[in-house]
Amino acid sequence: MPLSFLGEGESGTVVWVRAGRGLTGKLLSMGISPGARVRVLKSGPGPLLIEIGQTRMAISRGVAMKVVVRREG
């Protein structure tokens, strides 16, 4: 499922990134790559606030649609 469907406080593991050329590279270089564990800290209207390892970042909903994750407990 896409990362943007994870609820607040939920975690998942990135399975694949399926965006256009430039965006894929950007996501990968920022650590959003297969195997990375992501936690959604905030998912309100507007961009998502996520945490990967020690890094926090905001990503817009459109971008989050392109990251495929597996939900984890």
Added chain:
Amino acid sequence: MADPKMIKVALAGNPNVGKSVIFNNLTGAHQHVGNWPGKTIDKKEGFHRFDDRTLYIMDLPGTYSLTAMSVEEVIARDYIIYERPDVVVNVVDAMNLERNLYLTLQLKELGANVVIALNKMDLIKKAGMRIDVRKLEEELGVPVVPTIAPKRRGMRELVAEVVRSAEKHRSSRSSEEPLSYGEAEKFIKELQEIASSIEGVRKLFNTRWVVIKILEGDSDVMRKLSEVEGGEELVRAGEEIRKRMSGELGDPEVVIADARYARIRKVISKAVGVLKRLPASDLLDKVLLDRIFGIPIFLVILWWWFQMAFIGSTPFCDLLGDGFAMLGEALSGLTGNTVMDYFLFGEYGLIQGLGAVLSFVPLIMFLYFILSLLEDSGYMARVAFVMDRIMRKVGLSGRAIVPMIMGFGCNVPAVYATRVIPDEKDRLIAILTNPLMLCGARLVFFSAIAAAFFGIYAGDVLLSLYLLGIFLAFMVALALRRTVFREAVSPFILEFPAYQKPSFRVAFVRMWDRGSMYLRKALGVILIGLLIIGALTVTDASTFTFTTDPENSLIASLGRSLQPIFSPLHWSWRLVVAMVFGFVAKEIVLGASAMLYGVGEEEIASRMAEMYSPVDMYGYMTFILIYMPCIVTVAAIRQETGSWKWTSFSVVYGLILAYLVNLVVVTLGHLILGW
């Protein structure tokens, strides 16, 4: 390199890792800030002396990787490929090893001689984590020097390591085992064989690197190859192999990144003890990013920021303004020629004009200082997140909020501040709408007039002008999105640096960096502008000889000839001239009106109150708020857009919009109030 005592060093690293602090630590005053050719990205270079060696240090733009996705990345990587620095110092955020080492692996792949500056080691301690530096060196195969940049810790060790590495690199170019890409390896090997057989490619690039880039689909590398003999052939073979790889393993870009991260995770598992989170960040983010309180908290911080900047800078601003006025008076009579004298030292001569511009420097410095503190603390990145929802609705990027805020101080640094917006179109919209932010210069005129015309309501009138500016900026942004830039605001990914206590030293250095840039630009442009207007003011319109009576000057006749255009707005020719003066610097509108009415600046407001109705004056204020940006801002817009077309657009739309708003205010005002 020709001089054996000279070591060429490049600083590379992710954004927010403290790279520029290390650069400033090393180079101190021996640095030069310019632009990369044809780009609006800062190019910083400097020197550092160590024993009998000189380190020539280039601060590369902050990047997450070395692909061709952004201008910054292409600049950084071209520098390493073509300039071949002796050492690349890779500044790494110890708290974010996984993501930071992604760049490290790519630097190594490119064949750079890497030394890691492992920064933010104080935070590691604070978080109760442990990094085994020796293990990290061993696993990565590069020297690692722990540093704490704001405290200058580790700088000597870093320099010593750079010198040692440079020497080792010169004596032997050891080739170690490259990173293995697992299943992708057979495709890489296949293409590499082809690449090695092409002499032109072999001579210019590291073949393994080129091959990996082709498989990643790097458009910039492929374009560069097409200019090399035999390169086209390699690209074609690459496309074919890429397709096969894609069918077997999936998107090659992801497969390759995956292998890099797998390697990084292995390094980290060996070198890093427990991974923990800083709990303070959690709590702060909960509050500062709150859906309901996030924006009010930001507004309070904003209010505090401006209070501090305006209150703190006022004595300095006054001192400078008065100082120049006294200087002008003291020097008058020096040339022995009345014309020259008036021109240089007169009330609207060169010296006084310079004073007017320079008196803004303290305000700008204060604004920058507090901005630097807020950035350093990690809050500014969050503001973009908080504001993004609202800004996006009107077609602006969340990151445009910082330039907008800067614009309340001065539009010139604000236009430069739009560099934080990565997308070109988003950035252009932010630049074009910025002059609508009511800057400190216009405030000088507005506060004087508002007090005289509106008494106790002066504050509300000022507030209404601020809001009108913001409202119009949103409208213009929307209109541009609907017409010229139809694309939606570009999607964003924005990293939040960990919160930290800001360092006054770092903030001061950054303030000085930015402030002095404003100063250099303003001085050049303003001199020319003042000379032209000065010449018009002291030349008699009929005899073309020197005059001290502005009523008969060329500028007055210009004002009179333009006046009919503005009569629907109920302007006299004096208001027209004052407006024209305002083009040089908008605070001059007040002084110019004073001069034209032959009274002092203190009395001008009450004098005008006798002559104009409040409605007409309010209309005039809206015009001054909106019409074309001042000359220094225009120069900044020209530089940052790189286009005369957009620069003229900003001037023209400002004038038209100002005229329309003024007309509406005056017409409706008289209709409703019946004056």
